[in-house]
Amino acid sequence: MSPLTKRGHTSSSPRRVRRVSSVHRWTDPAETPAQLRPCVATFGNFDGVHQGHRAVLTRLVEEGAARGLPTVAVTFEPHPAEIFHPDTVELIAPGPLRDQLLEETGIDGLLVLEFTREFADQSAEDFVVTTFVQTLGAQALVVGSDTRGFGKGYTGDVELLAELGQRHGFDVIALDDLGDSERWSSSAIRRDLTSGDVAAAAGVLGRPHRMTGTVVHGAHRGRELGYPTANLAPDSLGLVPADGVYAGWLTRLDKPTDDPERTLPAAISVGTNPTFDGTERTVEAYVLDRTDLDLYDEHVSVEFVERIRPTLRFDSVEELLEAMAADVEKCRQVLGTIVPS
The missing domain is CATH 3.40.50.620 (HUPs)
Structure with missing residues (x-):
């Protein structure tokens, strides 16, 4: 043979x-x-x-x-x-x-x-x-x-x-037709992610781009604003996409795969929080319509499905809250979730 x-x-x-x-x-x-x-x-x-x-x-x-x-x-x-x-x-x-x-x-x-x-x-x-x-x-x-x-x-x-x-x-x-062709190549995925086009990257990956890490304490501004976020530790794994707001999923990796609380819809923010004059680039995820979760020290993954908008600086907290509400609604639409009754 x-x-x-x-x-x-x-x-x-x-x-x-x-x-x-x-x-x-x-x-x-x-x-x-x-x-x-x-x-x-x-x-x-x-x-x-x-x-x-x-x-x-x-x-x-x-x-x-x-x-x-x-x-x-x-x-x-x-x-x-x-x-x-x-x-x-x-x-x-x-x-x-x-x-x-x-x-x-x-x-x-x-x-x-x-x-x-x-x-x-x-x-x-x-x-x-x-x-x-x-x-x-x-x-x-x-x-x-x-x-x-x-x-x-x-x-x-x-x-x-x-x-x-x-x-x-x-x-x-x-x-045939595999390897480092432009159609399926790691370099093409890197370009898509660094430009924020996570949907195009997902087309090459065959799945949403993923980061994994431990949830750590941040500035707690999200909780104060009514949108508590899970901040990924700085040493989290996975290429960080361009600054912006993304629809995606947060998975609690320590939970059993059949646990309904394992994978949850999320709005994911990447950036420095310019409205509050932040300087450190962070990745943080708000689980849609949930304020009851305590995710600190949990090992999680976040998956980026679609970019909602770039990171913006707002002139007031009120403008920021209005934008965040619109972001959450757009994420619901992208992910196919509904507002809990």
Whole structure:
């Protein structure tokens, strides 16, 4: 069988692995669980885990099911850009958030390799053989057809994978029209988010853009004005979109997934609160029509669905309150919620 194929292959003696409730994440190749090898694997930086990434991961899960093998994604920490271009790229979904998004795709294992200049200096062949042949015992690799630029000198590509697959006994399943195309690219998402077009970013991501963090105390002005907000800690994860007011969702990550109080509609404000001469840029979310929530110290995520307006400076608190009431009504319309009776 050719190592470069468009179709799945079912082993004559499939090895079934019981799926557990959580994905196994590990960082030391020497500690690879026996139940995750052999496997079907993929690899990449996966910043944002956008639709192109998800197409590969979906095919990975399908291929694993067809072969009766577990599925493993391999990624890197820190992101290579943080080593080589630390001042030029802001990540859409830094490490822990990226890992959470990857785990939601249905994979069985996530191997996070430490990325250093020494790691980058290994040849593409050494990387593939060490990681996928020796560590994971991969029977197939699922990648985008334009996968390239891995290994020393950025020489690795799909053709090399196919050659190594022929030599070492694994198939390469290459999916067309993926990778860093303009249609599905992390750079396009960054541009959309930094301009405030979160709806366009969601179209590439296949979901609303997400930030996660702990709720901390702020200036408490929102509560005084009748709109108490959950302020995300400064070290929250996820690219902060342009200043403005957004319709979105707040999810209380410590609550069970079936709890009706877990995911709530919200108006999200990003900016410095210029009406009150603020200087610190914050992200804060008001859960629509709720003044009874105590969210301090909770771990939450906020998802940005649509930008309502840019951040504005108002001449009086009365003007601000009028605008906030209009913002809340617009958020209700965008999110399809109603005023509680």
